[in-house]
Amino acid sequence: xxxxxxxxxxxxxxxxxxxxxxxxxxxxxxxxxxxxxxxxxxxxxxxxxxxxxxxxxxxxxxxxxxxxxxxxxxxxxxxxxxxxxxxxxxxxxxxxxxxxxxxxxxxxxxxxxxxxxxxxxxxx
Numbered sequence: 828x829x830x831x832x833x834x835x836x837x838x839x840x841x842x843x844x845x846x847x848x849x850x851x852x853x854x855x856x857x858x859x860x861x862x863x864x865x866x867x868x869x870x871x872x873x874x875x876x877x878x879x880x881x882x883x884x885x886x887x888x889x890x891x892x893x894x895x896x897x898x899x900x901x902x903x904x905x906x907x908x909x910x911x912x913x914x915x916x917x918x919x920x921x922x923x924x925x926x927x928x929x930x931x932x933x934x935x936x937x938x939x940x941x942x943x944x945x946x947x948x949x950x951x
Contacts (some may be wrong), residue, residue, distance in 0.1 A: 828852060829854055829855060829924045829932065830852045830853075831851055832852075833847060833848065833921065833922065833943065834849075839909055839947075839948070839951065841913060841948070841949055842913065842917060843913050845910045845947060846910070847863070847908040847945060847947070848905055849863075849906045849914070851860065852904065852905060852906040855904045856893070857927045858880060858925035858927060858940065859879065859926060861877065861899060861923065862876065862924045863897060863923060863924070864922045865917075865919035865921045865922065866920050867914065868880060869895065869936055874888050875891055875921070876896075877897065877933065878897045878931075879900065881912060881934070886931040888915075891910075894911050894912045896908070896909040896911075897909075908921070909913060914951075915946060915949050915951050916949075917949050918947060918948050920944040921945050921946075921947055922941055922944045923941070924938035924942070925940040926939060927939065931939050
């Protein structure tokens with residue numbers, strides 16, 4: 828089992844930055860890919876970004892390209908999501924997720940481990 832715990836959410840104004848962290852524990856060696864997803868009120872959960880633990884390769888959804896950056900610190904078993912130029916459309920609960928198989932993907936069903944989520948609210 829892999830346990831994931833997100834932190835770093837909060838209330839910010841449009842244009843501000845925020846960095847989310849996701850600390851993994853348990854069988855962390857089995858988590859090959861880490862991802863960030865988000866769910867806004869009344870909407871389905873959507874993919875934001877993913878990173879390969881071994882290669883550092885990354886993948887982003889189009890709406891965050893150039894604004895968000897995912898990174899990892901394997902020594903700390905932690906994944907980060909740096910979010911810049913935030914806008915109200917980024918308001919959501921952000922979830923960290925892990926998948927054991929190789930290969931970057933934004934498909935929710937491929938991720939078997941999930942954190943509890945952290946709220947990000949961007950005011951205009």
